Amino acid sequence: MGNFTVGVVVFPGSNCDRDVSWALEGCLDIRTKYLWHESSDLSDVDAIVLPGGFSYGDYLRCGAIARFSPLINALDEFVKSGKRVLGICNGFQILTESGFLPGALVANKNLNFICDDVELDIVSSKGGWFNNGDEKQTIKLPIAHGEGRYHCDSDTLKKLVDNELIALRYKNNPNGSSFDIAGITNEKGNVLGLMPHPERACDEKIGGTDGLFTLKSLILK
Amino acid sequence: MDQFAVKVLVRLRSSVLDPAGEATKSASIKLGAEGIKSLRIGKMIEVKIEGNGENEVREKIDLLCDRLFANTVIEDYEYSLEKL
Secondary structure (H helix, E strand, O other): OOOOEEEEEEOOOEOOHHHHHHHHHHHHOOEEEEEEOOOOOOOOOOEEEEOOEOHHHHOOOOOOOHHHOHHHHHHHHHHHOOOEEEEEOHHHHHHHHOOOOOOEEEOOOOOOOEEEEEEEEEOOOHHHOOOOOOOOEEEEEEEEEOOOEEEOOHHHHHHHHHOOOEEEEEOOOOOOOHHHEEEEEOOOOOEEEEOOOHHHOOEHHHOEOOOHHHHHHHHOO | OEEEEEEEEEEEOOOOOOHHHHHHHHHHHHOOOOOOOOOOOOEEEEEEEEEOHHHHHHHHHHHHHHHHHOOOOOEEEEEEEEEO
């Protein structure tokens, strides 16, 4: 994939950074570079993934402390320039806490940490993150979270629906998310946050390949 | 400089389901406590802070509450302040 480089952010407590890097490099031949959270130089990466895990121990609230890292401070300009940012699980929580995406992620309705494969409807392919062709499609991705219940007020929900910002909805809502929401984009479409883990679905031998399209779409301009 | 002790209460907004509160309510009833109509769990944050007078300290605490201690999408906050 030429010199295109995806930055994979590493916070203290990130635990899916290597999975993301493996999926991008090993399955898609896309170059990656780990970005330590204290770095604010994003000049040599073309897209960024905020991986899953428990950044800063999830102290206070999931993603709340990560928001104040130098890297997240530098992300504003990166996003404004139109470059692509993918937040997976804890990365989604960080994107909502830091205001790149609306709403918040709170404790699952049943309080369980849910580790499962879930069926998801692709609602919108805004930003080109999902392949929904002409018809609504369903994909299967793994989830693993205790605090993945998407919550927003009714005005925000209306805005999400009206502007086609809802990317993914759970078929059988496992965590009590508002409107079954599993993933959303910003208005421009260059930022996607989702609770499911596409990087864990990039190889037939370990549970399917429905995550490949989303990771591959990081290289879209 | 004056020193203040601040107690911040952070609560989930009433419109946000509190499953931990619900689970604790259920356990409270199993313990035999009667009459519990609702039970919700919040957080208390205690801060000791210096500043030139109460107004300056309130400004700092307002910023902390709004930007860090609470996520105002899902939580409300209030605080009390005592001069030491």
